[in-house]
Every structure is written in C-alpha cells, then in structure tokens.
Amino acid sequence: MSEGEPQIVVKGLDMGYGSFILMRDLNFTVNRGDIFIIMGGSGCGKSTLMKILIGLKKPLRGQVFYGDVSFWEADPDEQERIMRRFGVLYQSGALFSSLTLAENVALPLEQYTDMSKSQIRSMVSLKLALVGLAGFEEFYPSEISGGMQKRAGLARAMALDPDILFFDEPSAGLDPVSARLLDDLILELRASLGTTFVVVTHELASIFAIGNNSVYLDVDSRTMTASGDPKKLLAESSDPKVRNFLTRGGENAHGQAQVKPS
Amino acid sequence: MESGDKPLTGAGLSLARGNEGSLVIHIAGNWERGQVLPNPEETLQAIESASPRALGFDASGLAGWDSNLLTFLIKIKEWCTTKNVECVDTDLPDGVRRLLALASAVPERKGARRESRRESFFVTVGGKAQQFVVSAGEVFDFLGEAFVSIIRFLGGRASFRRVDLLLFLQETGAQALPIVSLISMLVGLILAFVGAIQLKTFGAQIYVADLVGIAMVRVMGAIMTGIIVAGRTGAAYAAQLGTMQVNEEIDALKTLGVSPMEFLVLPRMVALALMMPLLCVYADVMGILGGLIVGVVMLDLNPVVYLNETKAALSLTNVWIGLFHSAVFGVIVALSGCLRGIQCGRSASAVGYATTSAVVTSIVSIIVATALITILCNVLGI
Ligand SMILES: Nc1ncnc2c1ncn2[C@@H]1O[C@H](COP(=O)(O)OP(=O)(O)OP(=O)(O)O)[C@@H](O)[C@H]1O
Numbered sequence: 001m002s003e004g005e006p007q008i009v010v011k012g013l014d015m016g017y018g019s020f021i022l023m024r025d026l027n028f029t030v031n032r033g034d035i036f037i038i039m040g041g042s043g044c045g046k047s048t049l050m051k052i053l054i055g056l057k058k059p060l061r062g063q064v065f066y067g068d069v070s071f072w073e074a075d076p077d078e079q080e081r082i083m084r085r086f087g088v089l090y091q092s093g094a095l096f097s098s099l100t101l102a103e104n105v106a107l108p109l110e111q112y113t114d115m116s117k118s119q120i121r122s123m124v125s126l127k128l129a130l131v132g133l134a135g136f137e138e139f140y141p142s143e144i145s146g147g148m149q150k151r152a153g154l155a156r157a158m159a160l161d162p163d164i165l166f167f168d169e170p171s172a173g174l175d176p177v178s179a180r181l182l183d184d185l186i187l188e189l190r191a192s193l194g195t196t197f198v199v200v201t202h203e204l205a206s207i208f209a210i211g212n213n214s215v216y217l218d219v220d221s222r223t224m225t226a227s228g229d230p231k232k233l234l235a236e237s238s239d240p241k242v243r244n245f246l247t248r249g250g251e252n253a254h255g256q257a258q259v260k261p262s
Numbered sequence: 263m264e265s266g267d268k269p270l271t272g273a274g275l276s277l278a279r280g281n282e283g284s285l286v287i288h289i290a291g292n293w294e295r296g297q298v299l300p301n302p303e304e305t306l307q308a309i310e311s312a313s314p315r316a317l318g319f320d321a322s323g324l325a326g327w328d329s330n331l332l333t334f335l336i337k338i339k340e341w342c343t344t345k346n347v348e349c350v351d352t353d354l355p356d357g358v359r360r361l362l363a364l365a366s367a368v369p370e371r372k373g374a375r376r377e378s379r380r381e382s383f384f385v386t387v388g389g390k391a392q393q394f395v396v397s398a399g400e401v402f403d404f405l406g407e408a409f410v411s412i413i414r415f416l417g418g419r420a421s422f423r424r425v426d427l428l429l430f431l432q433e434t435g436a437q438a439l440p441i442v443s444l445i446s447m448l449v450g451l452i453l454a455f456v457g458a459i460q461l462k463t464f465g466a467q468i469y470v471a472d473l474v475g476i477a478m479v480r481v482m483g484a485i486m487t488g489i490i491v492a493g494r495t496g497a498a499y500a501a502q503l504g505t506m507q508v509n510e511e512i513d514a515l516k517t518l519g520v521s522p523m524e525f526l527v528l529p530r531m532v533a534l535a536l537m538m539p540l541l542c543v544y545a546d547v548m549g550i551l552g553g554l555i556v557g558v559v560m561l562d563l564n565p566v567v568y569l570n571e572t573k574a575a576l577s578l579t580n581v582w583i584g585l586f587h588s589a590v591f592g593v594i595v596a597l598s599g600c601l602r603g604i605q606c607g608r609s610a611s612a613v614g615y616a617t618t619s620a621v622v623t624s625i626v627s628i629i630v631a632t633a634l635i636t637i638l639c640n641v642l643g644i
C-alpha cells in the first residue's frame with residue numbers, strides 16, 4: 001500500500017443511540033498516512049464516531065470501508081482481522097487497574113506476538129520511554145497522575161506498531177511541553193512508520209501542528225459542516241461556526257475579521 | 263507495516279572492522295515484527311569480544327523496520343554508555359534517529375524506578391503485625407463513626423437522601439423474598455425429614471412440629487436469612503462502595519462536605535436493620551410450612567393438629583430471641599459490607615477483594631454472634 005491511498009472511507013453514516021440521532025449523513029475519507037482530526041463541540045458525538053470507526057458500536061445507517069471491505073457487513077473473522085490493525089487510546093485511558101504499566105503495555109504483545117520475555121521487556125521500555133514514562137514500569141495506574149495515565153494509554157495503544165492509531169483527546173490533561181512532545185511523536189511515527197492517525201482533539205495548537213485532514217461535526221445541524229486540511233479551513237472556510245471553533249471564538253469576541261489570513 | 267504478507271527474508275546483521283579500532287555494525291534486511299531478528303545479547307557479546315573504541319552503523323541495506331529495530335539499537339547504545347564507548351549514529355536513517363531522540367527526550371525521573379526486594383521473614387511478620395494493628399484501628403474508627411451517625415439519625419440530624427433509604431428497603435427487603443422463601447422452606451423440610459426418621463422409631467411423629475417450629479423460630483430462620491442477605495446485599499454494598507472509591511466518588515462527597523458515613527453507610531445500615539427482622543419472621547413462617555409439608559405428606563399428620571402442636575411448642579421468648587438474632591445479623595452484614603467497600607483500594611481487583619472479604623466477614627461474624635447469643639441465653643436461662 002502506498003501513501004495517500006484511501007484507508008478509511010465513511011459513506012452516508014448516521015449515528016446515534018436508539019432513536020436518538022446524533023449525526024446524519026457523514027461522508028469523508030481518511031487516506032493512508034493522514035493525521036485526521038475529528039473536531040466539534042463537547043457532546044457532539046466525536047467519541048461516538050470513533051467507537052463506530054473502531055468497530056465497537058454499530059452505526060444506525062451507512063458504511064465504513066477499510067480498503068475494499070465494508071466493516072459492518074463483513075463476517076466476524078474479517079472484522080477481527082481489521083480490528084487487529086488498530087491501536088486505540090480511550091478518552092478515559094482505560095488502563096487495566098490491576099496490572100502495572102509494564103503489564104498493561106505487554107498484554108497485546110503477549111497476546112499477538114511470539115516475542116520472548118526479554119524482547120517484550122525492552123519493547124515495553126521503549127514504548128513507555130517514547131511517551132515520557134521511562135522508569136514507571138512497575139507502577140499501578142492508580143499510583144500515577146491523570147496525564148500519566150493518558151500517556152500510559154498511548155503506550156499501550158502503540159504497543160504493536162499498529163497501522164492505524166485512534167486517539168481520543170490524547171493531550172487532554174497534559175502540560176504544554178508534554179503535549180508538544182506528543183505532537184512530535186505523532187508526526188515522527190507517521191513519517192517513519194507510515195502510521196495513519198485519527199485524533200479527536202480540541203487543542204487548537206495541536207490541530208494546526210499535526211492535522212492534514214479533518215472533519216467538523218456541528219451539533220445544531222447534526223451533520224458535518226466542514227472537512228479538509230484544518231489550516232486551509234482556517235484560511236478559506238466561510239462557515240462562521242467552523243471559523244469560531246478554529247479561532248477560539250476570537251472573531252465573535254472582537255467583532256469581525258480579527259484573524260484574517262493574508 | 264503489513265506483517266504477514268511480506269516474505270520472511272529476516273533481518274541482516276554483520277560486524278566489520280572500521281578504521282582506528284572502530285567497529286561498524288551493518289544493518290540490513292527487514293527488521294519488522296514477524297521476521298527472524300538477531301539476538302541482542304549475542305550481538306553485544308560479539309561486540310564486547312572485539313573491544314572497539316567506537317561504534318558506527320551502516321544501514322544502507324535496510325529495507326524495512328519498526329520498533330523492534332529501535333529496541334535493538336537502544337540496547338547497543340546503553341551498552342556504549344556503560345562501557346564508555348563512543349557511538350556514532352549519524353549513519354542511521356533519520357526516522358530512527360529522531361525516534362531514538364524522542365525516546366530519551368524525557369529522562370527517567372530520579373527515584374521512580376522500583377526494585378523488587380526480597381524481604382526477610384521477620385520483616386514480613388513485623389509488617390503483617392503492624393498492618394493488623396492498623397486495620398483493627400480502622401475497624402474501630404469505622405464502628406465509632408457508624409455509631410455517631412446512628413445517634414445523629416435518631417436525633418433526626420443525619421443528612422442522607424430519603425429516596426436512597428426507600429430504595430434500599432425495597433432492594434434488601436421485598437426483592438429478597440423469593441430466595442428467602444425457597445431456602446427457608448427447604449431448611450424446614452430438611453429439619454423435618456431428619457427429625458421424622460428419629461422420632462418415628464418412638465412413634466412420636468407429632469413432635470416434628472415442635473422440632474421444626476422451635477429450631478426455625480429461635481435461630482435457624484435468622485441464620486438462614488443472615489447468610490442469604492450477606493451473600494446478596496452485603497456483597498452488593500461492598501461492590502457499590504468499592505466502585506465509588508475507585509471512581510473517586512467518595513472523595514468527591516468528602517470535599518462537598520457530605521459525610522460518606524451518613525450519606526452512604528447510614529441508609530444501608532438502617533435499611534438492613536429494619537428489613538432483617540421482617541425477613542426473619544417471613545423465613546420462620548416458610549420454614550414451618552416446609553415442616554408441615556413433610557408432616558402431612560410423609561407422616562400422615564393432620565395439618566390442623568400439626569399447627570396446633572407448633573403453636574403450643576412456641577413461646578413468645580423464642581420469637582424475641584429469633585428477632586434479636588436477626589437484628590444483630592442485619593447490623594453485622596451492613597457494617598461488614600460497608601466497611602470493606604470503604605476500605606477498598608483503587609483497582610478492579612480491589613473491588614473483587616472487597617466483595618469477597620465482605621461476605622466472609624459477615625458470615626464468620628454471624629456464626630460467632632450466634633454462638634455468643636446462644637451461650638448468653640444459656641447463662642441467663644432463657
Ligand atoms: N451510551 C450512551 N447512551 C445514550 N446516549 C449517549 C451514550 N453515550 C453518549 N451519549 C450521548 O451522545 C452524545 C455524544 O457523546 P460523545 O461521547 O460522542 O461526545 P463527544 O463529542 O466525544 O464529547 P466530548 O468532547 O465531551 O468528549 C452526548 O450528547 C451523549 O449524551
């Protein structure tokens with residue numbers, strides 16, 4: 001597979017809970033090697049969309065294609081094969097509370113590879129070091145801070161060097177420097193391993209620093225109102241809500257056109 | 263990245279002498295998961311035996327790589343630092359170098375790493391003894407606080423939600439009826455069976471009614487409901503409070519200035535103390551019914567005669583003793599459930615441990631309390 005070819009294609013997707021419809025008619029494409037940002041106000045359904053993409057929740061209507069395979073119409077074996085290629089960071093970290101950080105990260109390695117114990121140990125150390133948690137192998141999740149739990153969740157998601165990494169608000173709870181290092185890590189993994197990223201984030205600095213494709217979910221109209229490179233959206237979009245989001249409400253607060261890109 | 267559909271060419275590694283006593287590590291082929299990878303320990307030994315002054319790399323033949331190459335290189339770099347050998351990584355691919363830099367961007371925090379130490383026997387025993395004293399202290403703290411909150415409740419000053427109390431009354435009382443019916447009726451049946459076989463040899467079948475009646479009402483009804491409630495409600499209380507502990511809900515209550523003891527423990531305790539005696543009376547009736555079935559079906563006794571015999575055998579003292587038992591058991595189950603829940607650690611397995619421990623504590627305490635009350639009644643002659 002080469003860079004730039006479509007990896008996830010979403011067609012006519014409706015999502016919701018029971019009869020409560022959250023979003024209608026979502027259409028977008030995530031290409032291989034993209035850092036795809038899901039944006040939108042709090043409670044608009046970003047985490048729900050991510051759950052559908054990773055195969056935890058069935059959409060009300062529409063399809064999600066991985067390559068040529070429509071995920072929700074595929075048979076369970078095929079679905080599992082596809083899901084095996086994902087790494088997921090959940091919004092709340094979702095670390096296994098009765099395992100140490102090392103055991104948390106080692107779990108997928110023990111499950112899906114035939115690595116030896118010492119190989120696994122060095123792999124675990126590498127992943128923890130990459131997220132800035134070197135030396136915390138023997139800590140339990142309840143013994144580290146919230147931001148550290150988030151980073152440990154990242155290390156577990158990256159354990160198998162997956163094809164596609166899904167991050168739900170990876171930088172929430174991180175200090176600016178750690179958040180910046182995380183951005184660097186994402187860019188680096190994309191550049192050297194060709195990993196595709198789907199990231200839910202509100203961090204504007206992050207969105208512009210790493211994102212090269214995005215979708216904006218609008219609560220009021222219950223559908224996506226913008227998509228594409230966030231930097232281009234900021235420069236070109238005429239949708240006041242999208243502009244408002246991308247400028248932290250800056251244009252509204254100070255009258256029109258405070259951030260007019262030249 | 264697509265492991266599986268690549269040919270297993272394996273990862274190539276060879277060492278070559280460079281100039282001025284340096285050693286060049288040639289890295290080639292596919293360094294990805296699923297490939298045959300060189301063993302880092304063997305490589306280090308080979309490097310060590312060459313005792314180079316500097317290490318260099320040549321990655322021109324490298325076809326593919328992932329984190330496995332990084333862990334390998336980290337091992338080599340660590341070796342270089344400990345042996346004070348210069349390590350020149352400029353010839354590694356840019357991506358590899360940048361990821362290695364990121365991995366060391368946040369240095370290991372001093373003192374964070376934990377070593378597992380083997381403790382001597384005496385340290386272990388001493389530690390356990392100290393733990394025991396601490397946990398006994400916790401139990402008394404808890405009992406004291408529970409007592410204070412009951413006093414406040416009786417004074418009408420305790421702050422908890424009435425809805426919660428009603429809900430617990432329903433959960434512990436009405437919803438336990440089916441299982442209490444089943445178990446106590448079966449216990450009545452069993453008692454009657456065991457008694458009938460003996461009493462039949464004396465032609466004294468009618469005394470089955472006395473046996474079942476007194477046994478059920480005086481202690482068995484209370485013990486059976488106590489054990490059922492310990493498994494059903496005590497475990498649930500421990501799991502509820504334990505999960506709240508894990509989610510920091512109990513901390514949230516404290517910072518809101520609400521006493522977890524009054525808000526969480528009190529309504530549960532009151533609900534159980536009120537419902538247990540009622541459940542016990544119900545269990546008594548069910549047990550007698552069980553005995554009646556055996557009496558009528560197996561021993562051909564007249565139901566009216568059987569019930570009259572039961573009535574004559576039972577004194578009000580027996581009923582009071584049974585009710586006293588059950589009220590004590592109610593408090594015991596509520597206290598052990600809530601105590602273990604509040605003491606719970608912050609992980610999923612801690613919740614499991616709290617639940618188990620709550621049930622064990624309740625059942626042991628129930629049996630011990632029964633023995634104490636029985637001895638007491640004996641001494642007092644009731
Ligand atoms: N299990 C559920 N059952 C019913 N409704 C739900 C459920 N989970 C979420 N919702 C609803 O779906 C909506 C979207 O939730 P979601 O978690 O996807 O939001 P989000 O965009 O990720 O928000 P945030 O940025 O705050 O994380 C919310 O309004 C929520 O009320």
Ligand SMILES: [Mg+2]
Pocket residue numbers: 046047048091168
């Ligand atoms: Mg969310």
